[in-house]
């Protein structure tokens with residue numbers, strides 16, 4: 001039977017959710033107008049006043065906030081509460097430019113931990129469980145978020161942090177960990193190590209909550225099988241709070257966004273236009289309950305699809321797909337949005353090296369897309385039909401993923417040029433933006 | 436009773452085949468037979484050489500994708516109808532020929548065919564029963 005951490009919220013009617021969202025959005029807009037000069041200026045530039053935002057229907061009128069805005073406002077520019085009311089900062093692991101620092105009041109932390117608690121309960125967690133948190137602790141939100149959520153659920157919490165695999169496995173066997181929280185790649189590594197040590201029968205894990213990086217369905221099956229668990233996805237970003245912005249339920253078919261705290265929109269990344277459910281675009285979040293660091297229409301750069309179809313688990317909150325790519329490198333081919341990461345996923349699933357090049361061109365006023373893939377010994381044989389069949393299989397898989405035909409060209413190893421060690425993934429010969 | 440055939444992946448690009456044969460000749464590797472199979476956007480070159488190990492090493496060093504397959508090298512008299520007979524013998528026993536190509540030998544009055552079948556063991560049996568002799572790798576050099 002499905003269990004919920006806050007059933008009256010997680011299973012509320014759509015009307016109720018809309019009502020909460022409208023009421024909280026109106027308050028939040030007034031709050032940022034009053035307390036954050038950045039927002040006031042942005043709204044004034046659009047000729048907007050707080051009174052123009054009467055419900056969620058007016059959300060689309062508000063200007064976007066981008067990661068660049070966050071960097072420009074570093075460190076205190078977006079703070080909506082005095083520092084005396086803030087109790088915590090967390091920060092992104094961003095490798096380029098300045099870091100992003102997010103602030104939290106105690107109330108913000110409480111709500112964030114509630115979101116993580118919902119994810120843990122959705123994964124079957126109760127106060128009988130031993131929750132093994134192997135996300136990093138520190139500035140990274142993974143460890144602190146799941147740790148707090150685990151406390152709320154009443155699990156015995158093991159704040160393992162990342163690394164030291166020997167010790168992880170030791171604690172897992174000695175203390176009988178039942179729920180594992182970490183990145184999917186670390187879960188796969190742990191599973192591997194557990195098998196090598198031959199201690200699989202001493203492991204009591206039943207569920208895993210894995211997020212903070214991209215992973216495939218193949219990886220999920222692999223981890224589930226190796227550890228004998230159910231593996232749940234979790235999504236979040238520091239700017240909005242941390243893990244738990246959305247989480248997977250027993251249906252394992254998308255992540256429920258905690259809509260009482262975050263309003264999700266999907267937009268066309270080129271035009272900013274809001275797209276209907278079911279269409280692929282850039283995910284935008286508005287944090288309507290955040291006190292210290294509220295973000296209005298924050299562009300995540302993550303590409304996904306929203307769905308409000310009834311979920312088997314009973315939760316009513318909108319579901320989002322796993323991020324399908326990044327809007328930064330989106331291509332529009334034949335009117336369809338194509339992301340290099342989608343192509344990469346197909347190649348990975350089919351056992352090809354992730355060394356590829358996408359060549360987009362326009363021939364007779366029609367877009368063409370060619371994916372060049374380096375041939376491997378495993379894929380090759382003396383039989384023309386066998387190699388052609390492999391190629392066809394790849395074409396079909398790409399068609400299924402992208403929705404359009406992409407030509408596949410098998411090339412020699414090392415044929416794809418690398419500049420300064422980093423491969424150029426996309427060559428767009430159409431010169432669409434040079435006029 | 437089989438010989439090793441080297442198959443090489445060739446990108447569909449002008450000059451690729453010439454590049455490939457150049458690599459072999461520059462390294463003094465003598466091709467005894469070659470056939471080229473082409474799909475719309477790539478090709479497979481299949482070659483028979485005397486020194487398989489050396490050829491494969493050289494090709495791999497030059498970043499070629501290489502695969503080795505055991506194939507039959509069949510000796511037959513250099514006269515009309517000889518090849519038909521070989522094909523008939525195999526066909527009568529349901530041995531499916533995937534592809535075949537000619538092999539040049541220095542020996543007079545004899546012709547050789549490289550034949551690729553799915554089931555080498557069965558093909559050898561059938562051929563021998565009919566007095567046709569597949570050649571083995573060591574003999575190749577002498578031919």
Ligand SMILES: [Zn+2]
Nearest residue numbers: 249311313315
């Ligand atoms: Zn659900």
